[in-house]
Amino acid sequence: MSTTVIVPPPNSSSVTRHVPRLTERARALLTELNLHLAGVAALGVLVLYLVVHLVFVWQGLNANDENALVAQQNQLHAAEIAAKPLRGLDAKLADSTEQADKFYAKRLPYATSQVAAELGKLATNGVRLTRAQYAYDPVLVGPHALTQVRIDASIAGDYRPVVEFINAIERDRSFFVINGINLTGQQTGLVNLRIRMTTYLRSPAVGEAEASDKNASANATSGTGGAQ
DSSP: OOOOOOOOOTTSOHHHHHHHHHHHHHHHHHHHHHHHHHHHHHHHHHHHHHHHHHHHHHHHHHHHHHHHHHHHHHHHHHHHHHHGGGTTHHHHHHHHHHHHHHHHHHHOOSSHHHHHHHHHHHOOTTOEEEEEEEEEEEEEOSTTOEEEEEEEEEEEEEHHHHHHHHHHHHHOSSOOEEEEEEEEEEETTEEEEEEEEEEEEEOOOTTTHHHHHHHHHHHHHHHHHHHO
């Protein structure tokens, strides 16, 4: 197959002679323009992708910062709540120690003779306190030493005086805890009870032992005689 090329005659105009050359140049320009447009479009897509990616990253960072801030605030609030009971702890300890010392001095005896004397003083109006047994168990050592004293005793008397004796033990200045009461017998209006109590012995103060022991022994002797 042959291709026929039309060659303009020599006497034709210059524009007609240059038409094929202009057409080729226009095609070349259009091809370069398309390439530039394609490149610009690609760059636009890339820029748009980067912008969108940056927006998502920025939002994620803000969300993480907010979550971290909330977590830190919660931890701070929890720490403040946990530390609140510890504020002024030194003063609270000093006050508690002072109150404990006052309680020890006013309501706890330091010798078994004092316990016996106090019970003998309370056993009045026909109430007899017999067969008192004492068991000891140290619970604290040091300057605030405490010894638990378990008392197992028998009492006998009319019903009303016995009830008054039990009430007097519970209200007494000395510290007594009644652990149990059992009825062991009853004869012509008299009741026999077994009573179990607990108290505590403290350490004696300086200069307190000798004088208090003499008084306690005297009270125990007089109280025992009155109870019988």
